[in-house]
Amino acid sequence: MNGYAGKILRINLTDRKTSTIDTRDYEQWVGGHGMGSAIFWDLVKDKTISGFHPDNVVTIMTSPLSGTLVPGASARTEVQGIGVQSSPIEWFTRSNFGGRFAPMLKYAGWDGIVIEGKADKPVWIDIRNEEVKVKEAQHLWGLDTWKTQEEIWREVSGRGYDKWVELDSEQRTTQRPAVLTIGPAGENLARIACLIHDAGNASGQGGFGGIWGSKNLKAISVIGMGGIQIADPKGLMEARLWAQVKYGTDLKNLDASWFSKFGRKKPQNRFWDPHESARLQACIGCHLGCKERTNTGFGNESTCHETTFYTAYDKSKHGGRQTSATYIATDLLQKYGINAYEASRGLTYIRALQRMGIFGSGKRLNCDLDFRKLGEIEFANEFLKMIAYRRGIGDDFAEGFFRAAKKWSRLEEDLKTGILPYSYWGLPEHGYDPRAEVEWGYGSILGDRDINEHDFNFLFWWPSGAIWAGKTPQPPAGQVVKIIAEKLIPYENNPLMLDFSTDNIYSEHMAKLVAWHRHYTRFWKESVLYCDHRWPEFINSKVPGYSGITGEGEPRFFDVVTGKKFSFLDGMELGRKIWNLDNAVWTLQGRHRDMVHFSDYIYHLPYGGSGNYAMYHLPGREKGRWDYIRVNGRYLDKTKFEEFKTRFYNLEGWDSRSGWPKRKTLESLGLKFVADELEKNKKLGAG
Amino acid sequence: MSIMKLRDPSRELAMRVLTEVDFEHRLNGFILRERAGAVPISMYSFKEVVSLLDDPQPRLDFKQLEEWIRSVMGDTELAIHIAQAIRKGNNDQERTYLIGDLLGERLNQCKRLI
Amino acid sequence: MGAGVGGVFQKLIWVDNAIAAIPASEGYLLVDTKKCQGCLSCMLACSLVHEGIENLSLARIQVLQNSFEKFPDDLTVAQCRQCVEPPCVEACPEKALYVDKKNGNIRIVDIKKCIGCKSCIQACPYDPGRALWNPDKKKALKCDLCSNAPFWSEKGGVKGKQACVEVCPLKAIQFTKKIPEQKGDTGYRVNLRGEGWKKLGYPVD
Numbered sequence A: 001m002n003g004y005a006g007k008i009l010r011i012n013l014t015d016r017k018t019s020t021i022d023t024r025d026y027e028q029w030v031g032g033h034g035m036g037s038a039i040f041w042d043l044v045k046d047k048t049i050s051g052f053h054p055d056n057v058v059t060i061m062t063s064p065l066s067g068t069l070v071p072g073a074s075a076r077t078e079v080q081g082i083g084v085q086s087s088p089i090e091w092f093t094r095s096n097f098g099g100r101f102a103p104m105l106k107y108a109g110w111d112g113i114v115i116e117g118k119a120d121k122p123v124w125i126d127i128r129n130e131e132v133k134v135k136e137a138q139h140l141w142g143l144d145t146w147k148t149q150e151e152i153w154r155e156v157s158g159r160g161y162d163k164w165v166e167l168d169s170e171q172r173t174t175q176r177p178a179v180l181t182i183g184p185a186g187e188n189l190a191r192i193a194c195l196i197h198d199a200g201n202a203s204g205q206g207g208f209g210g211i212w213g214s215k216n217l218k219a220i221s222v223i224g225m226g227g228i229q230i231a232d233p234k235g236l237m238e239a240r241l242w243a244q245v246k247y248g249t250d251l252k253n254l255d256a257s258w259f260s261k262f263g264r265k266k267p268q269n270r271f272w273d274p275h276e277s278a279r280l281q282a283c284i285g286c287h288l289g290c291k292e293r294t295n296t297g298f299g300n301e302s303t304c305h306e307t308t309f310y311t312a313y314d315k316s317k318h319g320g321r322q323t324s325a326t327y328i329a330t331d332l333l334q335k336y337g338i339n340a341y342e343a344s345r346g347l348t349y350i351r352a353l354q355r356m357g358i359f360g361s362g363k364r365l366n367c368d369l370d371f372r373k374l375g376e377i378e379f380a381n382e383f384l385k386m387i388a389y390r391r392g393i394g395d396d397f398a399e400g401f402f403r404a405a406k407k408w409s410r411l412e413e414d415l416k417t418g419i420l421p422y423s424y425w426g427l428p429e430h431g432y433d434p435r436a437e438v439e440w441g442y443g444s445i446l447g448d449r450d451i452n453e454h455d456f457n458f459l460f461w462w463p464s465g466a467i468w469a470g471k472t473p474q475p476p477a478g479q480v481v482k483i484i485a486e487k488l489i490p491y492e493n494n495p496l497m498l499d500f501s502t503d504n505i506y507s508e509h510m511a512k513l514v515a516w517h518r519h520y521t522r523f524w525k526e527s528v529l530y531c532d533h534r535w536p537e538f539i540n541s542k543v544p545g546y547s548g549i550t551g552e553g554e555p556r557f558f559d560v561v562t563g564k565k566f567s568f569l570d571g572m573e574l575g576r577k578i579w580n581l582d583n584a585v586w587t588l589q590g591r592h593r594d595m596v597h598f599s600d601y602i603y604h605l606p607y608g609g610s611g612n613y614a615m616y617h618l619p620g621r622e623k624g625r626w627d628y629i630r631v632n633g634r635y636l637d638k639t640k641f642e643e644f645k646t647r648f649y650n651l652e653g654w655d656s657r658s659g660w661p662k663r664k665t666l667e668s669l670g671l672k673f674v675a676d677e678l679e680k681n682k683k684l685g686a687g
Numbered sequence B: 001m002s003i004m005k006l007r008d009p010s011r012e013l014a015m016r017v018l019t020e021v022d023f024e025h026r027l028n029g030f031i032l033r034e035r036a037g038a039v040p041i042s043m044y045s046f047k048e049v050v051s052l053l054d055d056p057q058p059r060l061d062f063k064q065l066e067e068w069i070r071s072v073m074g075d076t077e078l079a080i081h082i083a084q085a086i087r088k089g090n091n092d093q094e095r096t097y098l099i100g101d102l103l104g105e106r107l108n109q110c111k112r113l114i
Numbered sequence C: 001m002g003a004g005v006g007g008v009f010q011k012l013i014w015v016d017n018a019i020a021a022i023p024a025s026e027g028y029l030l031v032d033t034k035k036c037q038g039c040l041s042c043m044l045a046c047s048l049v050h051e052g053i054e055n056l057s058l059a060r061i062q063v064l065q066n067s068f069e070k071f072p073d074d075l076t077v078a079q080c081r082q083c084v085e086p087p088c089v090e091a092c093p094e095k096a097l098y099v100d101k102k103n104g105n106i107r108i109v110d111i112k113k114c115i116g117c118k119s120c121i122q123a124c125p126y127d128p129g130r131a132l133w134n135p136d137k138k139k140a141l142k143c144d145l146c147s148n149a150p151f152w153s154e155k156g157g158v159k160g161k162q163a164c165v166e167v168c169p170l171k172a173i174q175f176t177k178k179i180p181e182q183k184g185d186t187g188y189r190v191n192l193r194g195e196g197w198k199k200l201g202y203p204v205d
Helices: A023-029 A032-043 A101-108 A145-157 A208-214 A233-247 A251-257 A304-308 A311-317 A324-336 A340-356 A377-389 A401-407 A411-417 A438-445 A458-468 A477-487 A508-525 A553-562 A568-589 A638-652 A663-668 A672-680 B011-017 B046-054 B062-071 B076-088 B092-113 C041-051 C087-091 C119-123 C163-167 C195-199
Strands: A007-012 A017-022 A058-061 A077-082 A092-097 A112-116 A123-128 A131-136 A178-181 A195-197 A201-203 A217-223 A278-281 A291-294 A617-622 A625-630 B027-033 B037-043 C013-015 C018-020 C028-031 C062-065 C075-078 C097-100 C106-109 C132-134 C139-141 C173-176
Touching: A007 A023, A007 A131, A017 A023, A023 A032, A032 A058, A032 A077, A032 A092, A032 A112, A032 A508, A032 A568, A058 A208, A077 A101, A077 A208, A092 A195, A092 A568, A101 A123, A101 A178, A101 A217, A123 A145, A145 A178, A145 A217, A145 A324, A195 A208, A208 A217, A233 A553, A233 C041, A233 C163, A251 C195, A304 A311, A304 A324, A304 A340, A304 B027, A311 A324, A311 B046, A324 A340, A324 A377, A340 A377, A340 A401, A340 B037, A401 A411, A438 A508, A458 A617, A458 A625, A458 B027, A477 A617, A477 A625, A508 A568, A508 A638, A553 A568, A568 A638, A568 A663, A568 A672, A663 A672, B011 B092, B027 B046, B027 B062, B037 B046, B046 B092, B062 B076, B062 B092, B076 B092, C041 C062, C041 C163, C087 C097, C087 C119, C106 C139, C163 C173
Parallel strands: A007 A112, A123 A217
Antiparallel strands: A007 A017, A058 A077, A058 A112, A077 A092, A092 A201, A123 A131, A178 A195, A178 A217, A195 A201, A278 A291, A617 A625, B027 B037, C013 C018, C028 C173, C062 C075, C097 C106, C132 C139
C-alpha cells in the first residue's frame, strides 16, 4: 500500500490486549480525521457517554503522507474522541500536533493507534517497530512531560543516542523515540490538560490529557526503523523541488516572500522578544520551520499563543523589560501539560475578579495567589500548579474557566459583559472574534470547538497592519478576493464569499465560505494532514499573478505518494462526507439548532469597543466597491444569525428545523448506515 | 510636530498614576499576534498602559484612553496632550508612538517623585 | 613527485604532510549545524532517491537532535566524510567497499560484492558510524554523493548534484571539491549563514 503502513494498532487498556485493524477496512476515509471519525463511529456504540468514560475511544491517526518528503504535511498527528472541555455537551472533537510522532509511528509499521478502556494502574505503551508492550508506569506517574520523555528515552536506548541505537542486531536508528505524554494536569483529570510531544508540540484542545489520565495512560512511545512505500519516488522528489523553487522561501531573496504562507519572509511563530541566539526548528519533512531551539534552552519548540501567556505581565512587572519569566512560564505550561488558551484567558479572568474585589485571600472566591507577584515566575508556577494538582480553588480552574465561572455563580453575568471571553461551547475565544471575522466563529459554533484553522486570517492581518501604519494595503481587496475565489472549488469564482461587510455576513455567500472551510479542513488538513501553518496558500508574492500553491499542490503531492488520482474536488467531496459523519455524531450526542448559539456578549457588545480606531480590517464591499473595511465596533444580530443558520443548514442538506442531517444527503454521500442509526434514535432530519 | 512638555505632576497625581485601579475603572486594549490573533489586554494601571503602547502591535481606542486619563487618573494636562497627539498623528501607528512617549514621560516623572 | 607525475603512477595527494596511497575523493559534504532546522528532509530525500522508499534508517546522512538541549548542542549532523584515509575501505575483506576511480574516487559499496560482514560498519571511527546496514538486503550501504540514485532524474556524483544539498530548505549542506581538514570536525563544518540568515534574526557567527 503506497503511503500506508497497512495496519492500525488497537489497544484495550482494560485487559491490556493489543490487536490490529487492517487499514484497508478504512482506506476510503484516507487517513487522519476521516479514519478517526469512521473508527469512532464503529467502536463507540453509545455516543452520549462522557469523555471520561472508559468506553470513550481515542484515535491517534497519521496520514499516508506522514513520514514522507511532502512539505508541511509529513509530521502532524490527528487525535480524536469525546472531549471533556466543551460545554454543555462534551462534543466528539479533535486536536492535532506536530513534531516527530506521526512519522515515527509510520516507520514502526502503524497507520494509527486506537485506545479504548481503562487500565487498573498507570501504564505506558512501548512501541518498537511492530512489538507493542503495555508496561507499568508507576515510576513515570507524577513526572512532568519533559522528564517523562527523557526517562523513556533512557529506558529504550539503554546507552544514550550518540551512536546507532540497536533494537536488535538488524534494526538500527539514530533517532530518539517519539513520545506523547501527559503531565500532572492530565494525571489529575484536568479538563484543560493536553498531550505533549517533545518540548513544545501539543494536542491542546479537547482535554485529551485528562482523558488519558482517566484511562491511567501516561505515555505512548514509538520508535520505528521501517520504511514507507512511495508510488512515484521520482515524482515526489520533483514535486518537492518544484514547490520549493516556485513557492518556497529563498534566503538570498527573502523580500520576494513578503506575502506568502508556504514560504514566508518571517517563518518563526513566536511572540516574545527573541533569544540572543537560537536555531529555526522544524517538524519532520517541513520546508520552513516555525519553531526554535534557544541558547538558554528556555522556550524550546514553543510557538504561537503559548508564547504570549506571560509576556505582558512579565514586562509590566519589570519596567517594560522582558525577563526569562516569559520563557519559563511557557515551559511550565508544557511541563504540566496545560492548555495555553485556558491558562491565559483564565488568568486574565481571575485577575478581573481579583480587581473586582471578590477573588483573593479571604474573599468569596478564596485564593491565596498573591497578585502583587503577577509577572514573577513564582506566581506563574503557583497558578499552574493549582491547576495541575487541583489545589484549593485550582480544583475549579482544572474544570476549565467556563465551568469554574458556573460553579462560582458568575457565568451568566460574565458572559453578558464579556469579561469571560468564552464565546463558543464553553471554550475560550481564539483571537479572531466571532463579531469580526465571522467564518471563524461560525465554523466553531457550527462544529465542536474553536476551529484553530487560520486559512483566511491573512485577510485580516496584512491589511490591518498596513492601515494601522497609514499605508495602503497591497494587493487591493478586489484583486485578492478574486485570486482566492478562483480556488474555492466547488464554489469557485464567487468573491462575495469573502465579503465581510455587515450586510453580507449572514448571507448564503458567507454560508458557502464556512462550508468550504469545513470541508477543505476536514479532508486536506485534518485527514491528509497538511499543516495549518503552511497550508492552504492562496496568495504567493513570488508568483506572477500572485496565485498560491493551493489547488495544484495538495493533489499533486497526494498522488505521487499514494498513486491515488484524487483531484482537489474529490478531496472537497470527501471532506463534506466526513463533516456530515461528524454532524451525525454530534446529533446523536444531543445537538439541536436551538443550542447552536454564541455567548450572550457576542450579540450586544461591540467588538473592541468603538469602531473608531484602526483595529480589525477585512475585505468587504461598501457601496458596491471592494475595500478593506473596518469590522471592529460591531456585534452580531441574533435574529440574523438564526437566518444564517437556516441558510447554512439548507446549503449542507440538513434539516433546518433541527440542524440534523437528512437521509437523502447522507445516502448521496454513501452514509446510509449513518441515516439508519439516526433514524433508530429518532434524530434523522426530516425531508 | 512638537508637543509641549508635561509639567511636573503633583504628589496626589503621582500616587494615582502608580496605583492599580479597580475592575470598574480598567482600560481595555489588544496586542495583535499573527495566528494567535487579537489578544485582549485588560489594564489596571498606568504602567500597564505604557507597557501596551510599547508593544510592537498594540491596538487601543485613543479617545477612550484620553477619557480614562482625564476621569480615572485625573490628569487633565496629559489628557489635553493626548487629544493633541490624536489630531497630529497621521495614522494610529504614529499616534501610538506620540502617546506612548507622553505616557512614558509622565510615568517616569511620577516614579521620580515617589 | 605528486601531481607532476602522470601515467603509470597513481595521482598522489599531499595531505597533512603524509602521502595517501588511496586517491582522495573529489567531492565532500560540508554542513552548517547551526543553520540546520532538524527537518530531516535531507534524510528523507537520501532514502527516497536511493531506495525509492522513505526510511530514516537507510539515509546516508543522519541528523540527531534533542528537544530539551540548548542550541547549538541540541543537534548534530553525521555525514560521510569520504575520508582521505578511509578505515571502511581498509576493513572490507571483499573490496566491496572500494574507491570508485571512475566516479571521482568516491568511497562506495558495491552491493554485488558485499557479503554483509559489517566490518566497514564497525571500522568507521565516527559516532554514529557513517556506514549503514540494510537489514532487508543484508548489505552495507554508504553515501555515494548520489552517484547512483536511481529514483532521481538529476545526475549525481562529484560532477553532478546531491539530493540532500538540493532539498535542504535552508541550504545548510554544501558540496565541495576541496579536501577538508581531516583532524576533528571543523573541516566538515562550515558557516553557510549569510545576510538572509541575519534578516531572519539569527546570529551569523
